[in-house]
Amino acid sequence: MYESEITSFIKQLKAEQPKLERQQQLGRALLWDKKPLDLEQRASETHARVKQTSYVYYQTF
Template identity: 60%
Template structure:
């Protein structure tokens, strides 16, 4: 048997105890990172409809 670090042994043991771990990780990644392609027409509509912010946000009542 080849040498395995403590971390590799821990990960292998964790995967053996919880076989659904990798699927749960993929699901979590899909929620947070995997996004749909940007619709450029919709993005331009959103940007053109934004109200410009004044340079001095806290002093608008002068």
């Protein structure tokens, strides 16, 4: 059965570094996997937000 060079490289890499796959999963969880949103907290944060003026560089104090 044919096996490409890339497939054999990945198999060899995983054999040499058994922790590699777990590190990839942890990295993904850190950057991409998010906790479910709390809708009540989200509504509270949206309500508490200060509306931005139409022209942000001109402010009246």
